[in-house]
Amino acid sequence: MTSLSESPADAAIPASKTWFVYLVRAANGSLYCGISDDPVRRFAKHQSGKGARFFLSSPAMALVYTERCRDKSDALRQERLIKKLKKSAKECLVASAANAAPGLSL
Numbered sequence: 001m002t003s004l005s006e007s008p009a010d011a012a013i014p015a016s017k018t019w020f021v022y023l024v025r026a027a028n029g030s031l032y033c034g035i036s037d038d039p040v041r042r043f044a045k046h047q048s049g050k051g052a053r054f055f056l057s058s059p060a061m062a063l064v065y066t067e068r069c070r071d072k073s074d075a076l077r078q079e080r081l082i083k084k085l086k087k088s089a090k091e092c093l094v095a096s097a098a099n100a101a102p103g104l105s106l
Contacts, residue, residue, distance in 0.1 A: 019075035021082060023065035023094060028058035031090050033082045035075040039066045064094045 022039040024032045024046055032054050036042035045051035046060035069075035082090065 016071060019069045019072045021067045021069060021075050021078045022063060023082070023090060024055075024060045025062045025064045025094075026055060026058040027061050030058065031064070031087065031094070032060070033079055033090075035069075035072070035079050037072075039063060065097045 017037045019035055019037050020039045021033065021035050022042070024034070024043055026032060032046070032052065034042065034052065040063065042051060043060065043063040046055050049055065049059070051060070067078065069078055082093070085093075
């Protein structure tokens with residue numbers, strides 16, 4: 001159903017998906033960086049052992065950071081930048097997310 005302000009042509013154009021870059025903490029303390037249009041669903045995949053080979057040696061424990069991006073291309077760029085960071089810088093991202101929403105579990 002379209003609204004009065006929406007033309008039939010607008011209804012045929014799908015809304016662009018929101019993409020996220022995210023960090024998951026593994027049981028051994030390492031951080032995995034990835035992108036998804038649904039980071040919570042993707043984290044569940046990682047926990048089930050079907051998300052990435054990275055978690056074969058150490059299971060996914062917590063989704064510790066998410067960052068909303070404009071589109072998939074932007075998410076991929078941000079992922080590359082984060083993957084180049086030292087672990088200490090990635091830990092700062094995690095800490096900043098925790099401080100931004102105290103008490104909120106990602």
